[in-house]
Amino acid sequence: MFIIRIKSLESGEQKWILVKTKLGQRLLAFSNAEDAQFYLASTGSASFCEAVPREALFGADPSWLKRIDRALLFPSRDVLLSFLADKQTFPYETFEVDLSNHA
Numbered sequence: 001m002f003i004i005r006i007k008s009l010e011s012g013e014q015k016w017i018l019v020k021t022k023l024g025q026r027l028l029a030f031s032n033a034e035d036a037q038f039y040l041a042s043t044g045s046a047s048f049c050e051a052v053p054r055e056a057l058f059g060a061d062p063s064w065l066k067r068i069d070r071a072l073l074f075p076s077r078d079v080l081l082s083f084l085a086d087k088q089t090f091p092y093e094t095f096e097v098d099l100s101n102h103a
Helices: 033-043 054-059 062-067 077-085
Strands: 002-007 014-016 018-021 024-030 049-053 070-074 096-098
Touching: 002 033, 002 054, 024 033, 033 049, 033 077, 049 054, 070 077
Parallel strands: 024 070
Antiparallel strands: 002 014, 002 024, 002 049, 018 024, 070 096
16 A cells, blocks of 8 residues: 655655545555556646655654544555546545554
């Protein structure tokens, strides 16, 4: 599983990409790094974003991870394309995962 991290060019501070959903704020997770890069390219995100393994979250501030411990997991490019095409009717509940329990 891969997530997207932004690293500040000035301070080196790391932040995570969040998306606002009807379930609340969620991290975005992808089954492979290529789909994460595809998402970044399709949304026009800055080039200082990178796809990193889920384990990188464990180096994050633990209090932050307790507040945002869920993600939308895109298991395939087709699911990702469905999300990008229509965020209003996307079945968020189907693709939500608990990161604290997901290996």
